[in-house]
Amino acid sequence: MKLNLVHLYPDLLNLYGDRGNIMCIKKRLEWRGIECEVKEVLHGEYVNTDEADLIFLGGGSDREQEIVCEELKKNKKALIDYVENDGAMLAICGGYQLLGNYYQTKDKKIEGLGILDIYTQWEEERLVRNIIVNSDLFETPVVGYENHSGRTYIGSYKPLGKVFFGLGNTGRGDFEGVVYKNIIGTYIHGPLLPKNPQVCDYMLLKALRKKYGEDVELEKLDDEIELMANKCIVDRYSEEKNRVAEAIKRRI
Amino acid sequence: MSIKSAAAVSLAKFFGYLSCKIRKSKGQTLPGFIAKKIDGNILSDLSQQVRGDVFAVMGTNGKTTTNALLYGLLTKEGKKVVINRTGSNMLNGVISAFVLAAGNDGKLDADFACIEADEFASGSILPKMKVNYLIITNITRDQLDRMGEVDIVYDKVLEAVKNFDGTLVINGDDVLTYSLALESGKKFVTYGIDEQVFDEASRSEIRESTFCKRCGSRLKYNFFHYGQLGDYYCEECGIKRPEMDYAAKDIKITEDEIAFTVNGKRIEIRAKANYNIYNSLSVYALLDDAGIMNDEMIKGFAEFDFRNNRENVYHIGESDIQIHLVKNPIGFQQKVALIKKDESEKDVVILINDEYQDGQDVSWLWDVNFEELRNENIKSITATGKRCLDMCLRLKYEEIECAYDFDVENVVRGHIEKKNRNVYLIVNYTGLYSSNDMLERLKKEYEEGEK
Numbered sequence: 001m002k003l004n005l006v007h008l009y010p011d012l013l014n015l016y017g018d019r020g021n022i023m024c025i026k027k028r029l030e031w032r033g034i035e036c037e038v039k040e041v042l043h044g045e046y047v048n049t050d051e052a053d054l055i056f057l058g059g060g061s062d063r064e065q066e067i068v069c070e071e072l073k074k075n076k077k078a079l080i081d082y083v084e085n086d087g088a089m090l091a092i093c094g095g096y097q098l099l100g101n102y103y104q105t106k107d108k109k110i111e112g113l114g115i116l117d118i119y120t121q122w123e124e125e126r127l128v129r130n131i132i133v134n135s136d137l138f139e140t141p142v143v144g145y146e147n148h149s150g151r152t153y154i155g156s157y158k159p160l161g162k163v164f165f166g167l168g169n170t171g172r173g174d175f176e177g178v179v180y181k182n183i184i185g186t187y188i189h190g191p192l193l194p195k196n197p198q199v200c201d202y203m204l205l206k207a208l209r210k211k212y213g214e215d216v217e218l219e220k221l222d223d224e225i226e227l228m229a230n231k232c233i234v235d236r237y238s239e240e241k242n243r244v245a246e247a248i249k250r251r252i
Numbered sequence: 253m254s255i256k257s258a259a260a261v262s263l264a265k266f267f268g269y270l271s272c273k274i275r276k277s278k279g280q281t282l283p284g285f286i287a288k289k290i291d292g293n294i295l296s297d298l299s300q301q302v303r304g305d306v307f308a309v310m311g312t313n314g315k316t317t318t319n320a321l322l323y324g325l326l327t328k329e330g331k332k333v334v335i336n337r338t339g340s341n342m343l344n345g346v347i348s349a350f351v352l353a354a355g356n357d358g359k360l361d362a363d364f365a366c367i368e369a370d371e372f373a374s375g376s377i378l379p380k381m382k383v384n385y386l387i388i389t390n391i392t393r394d395q396l397d398r399m400g401e402v403d404i405v406y407d408k409v410l411e412a413v414k415n416f417d418g419t420l421v422i423n424g425d426d427v428l429t430y431s432l433a434l435e436s437g438k439k440f441v442t443y444g445i446d447e448q449v450f451d452e453a454s455r456s457e458i459r460e461s462t463f464c465k466r467c468g469s470r471l472k473y474n475f476f477h478y479g480q481l482g483d484y485y486c487e488e489c490g491i492k493r494p495e496m497d498y499a500a501k502d503i504k505i506t507e508d509e510i511a512f513t514v515n516g517k518r519i520e521i522r523a524k525a526n527y528n529i530y531n532s533l534s535v536y537a538l539l540d541d542a543g544i545m546n547d548e549m550i551k552g553f554a555e556f557d558f559r560n561n562r563e564n565v566y567h568i569g570e571s572d573i574q575i576h577l578v579k580n581p582i583g584f585q586q587k588v589a590l591i592k593k594d595e596s597e598k599d600v601v602i603l604i605n606d607e608y609q610d611g612q613d614v615s616w617l618w619d620v621n622f623e624e625l626r627n628e629n630i631k632s633i634t635a636t637g638k639r640c641l642d643m644c645l646r647l648k649y650e651e652i653e654c655a656y657d658f659d660v661e662n663v664v665r666g667h668i669e670k671k672n673r674n675v676y677l678i679v680n681y682t683g684l685y686s687s688n689d690m691l692e693r694l695k696k697e698y699e700e701g702e703k
Binding site for chain 2: 011012015016017018019020023024027043044061062063064067128129130145147189190191194195225226228229232249
């Protein structure tokens with residue numbers, strides 16, 4: 001088997017260790033003897049969705065996101081078709097915001113891809129902290145770090161999960177991320193995938209099953225260190241005193 | 253000097269003394285806090301009393317070393333110099349430095365002041381302080397959860413220098429710093445390294461500003477030093493690495509020494525890491541432009557100990573344990589290069605905490621290339637600290653074996669007991685002071701044991 005991973009604009013969107021997500025996808029395939037080819041689409045280049053089994057769209061600064069938005073407009077239709085035909089895609093932070101109709105920043109409106117009928121509104125206070133989300137897609141909680149000024153309103157779409165600790169989509173601490181067909185959009189960095197191998201494997205399975213049929217299964221890997229790193233954060237915020245300490249720290 | 257500010261100084265000093273006694277803390281910020289509460293103009297007042305120039309140092313990496321070098325050269329000349337040490341580089345720390353240097357009558361007897369300022373606090377420090385020269389070392393990716401994206405840091409610094417009327421001393425190899433100097437419209441002098449002296453291990457794939465800050469098009473590079481530092485140009489708007497006012501040429505690097513020529517003067521430093529060329533060069537540029545530099549002073553560079561508090565070596569039992577601070581990807585990458593350069597056998601301990609001062613977000617570990625640690629001279633790597641598991645996981649992705657232990661003392665004791673000669677202890681911010689204290693303690697314990 002072989003998976004083609006398309007990494008959109010790594011030259012523009014490379015914040016918060018996002019390349020760790022690419023490394024994770026690549027390694028978790030290689031560790032199972034599955035070939036992975038990463039195609040980087042750089043600024044000014046055309047996105048060929050026919051060649052993609054999985055698309056990754058990361059986060060960047062507002063300035064860089066604006067450049068990306070101009071670029072993506074040229075590929076809008078192809079990307080919408082890709083998603084509607086069950087193409088797998090993972091979009092994080094800035095990339096997540098771009099899935100929607102628009103991102104209203106402090107002083108301008110950045111038009112999104114319109115793949116999902118959602119939108120994002122800028123607010124002064126940045127939402128910055130560790131985040132833990134319980135998702136019905138996985139047994140293990142999803143852990144990471146959020147750092148965003150945008151509040152994303154997903155309407156009636158299904159969220160990735162319920163926030164156990166942190167602030168999430170709108171800053172209210174209720175829900176985080178979005179799931180639609182074979183897309184996951186989320187604010188969670190960390191980077192997301194290495195400490196959440198369950199999310200990585202979910203995406204891989206979606207991509208491989210689309211390409212090779214529903215009976216594809218993934219070999220189990222030794223995730224001891226991954227799960228310990230994940231649990232370390234979950235345990236920390238499962239203790240009331242640590243949640244309180246964090247809240248106090250944020251006030252002073 | 254008003255009665256109010258004299259009172260502010262003496263009260264602040266008193267409480268500073270008390271706090272030192274009670275908390276045995278090294279960082280000093282409380283006197284600044286108190287003095288500022290009593291007299292809002294205290295920083296302006298005290299800095300105006302400095303007879304000569306006040307120098308400030310800002311930038312993501314190299315602030316503390318640069319500032320210490322500047323201070324070292326000036327005090328060697330017998331000058332009285334105010335400095336904020338121990339990384340107290342926010343507003344209260346800066347005020348504290350002046351307050352503690354002043355007499356109880358609020359009078360300051362100082363020829364110069366060397367002040368390190370945090371980029372985020374710069375907006376509250378610069379407008380209130382007399383500053384004649386400001387060094388900007390570089391603007392690169394730092395603690396993203398605290399600082400925000402690099403563009404935010406850029407804007408903060410730009411805003412802070414708005415009312416500055418001295419001279420900027422800037423790293424011309426950094427397109428962001430250079431763009432900032434141009435955009436600010438202030439007077440500036442540039443320094444840079446003309447030759448390619450950084451090896452592959454010092455570079456990382458992650459760079460800021462592959463796109464021009466001025467026009468948004470892709471920047472081209474003739475070569476990179478490390479990070480985004482290098483020989484850049486923009487085909488669209490024409491911005492390019494300038495002809496430097498102070499360029500390091502004829503660079504000669506040996507194991508313990510680096511020598512280079514700047515405007516016909518040969519400077520020698522006893523340092524292992526190549527980035528210290530930048531730290532020395534900026535200090536030379538500043539002192540030369542200010543008309544303070546002389547031939548006698550140049551000799552001072554060779555006498556300066558670059559292994560300050562942040563790069564300290566402890567001899568305990570039969571082990572040499574050297575402690576290094578890392579705060580961001582570029583800094584960590586330089587340490588990876590330093591470890592690689594050391595050809596003797598070694599053990600490496602990496603302590604990663606995630607307190608506020610460290611940056612709670614540990615994702616930056618993924619922006620460092622650790623490949624070069626896959627090296628036969630490295631006998632072991634152990635991750636420690638609150639986020640040791642994250643560090644372990646990061647190295648798993650480089651297929652590098654890494655043990656973990658949440659207790660750093662345990663790890664260090666193990667190395668001493670095994671008589672491992674050469675131990676690198678890489679720590680991030682909150683691990684620095686606690687590790688220094690621990691090593692002091694272990695050192696004493698071993699010395700007493702030998703008697």
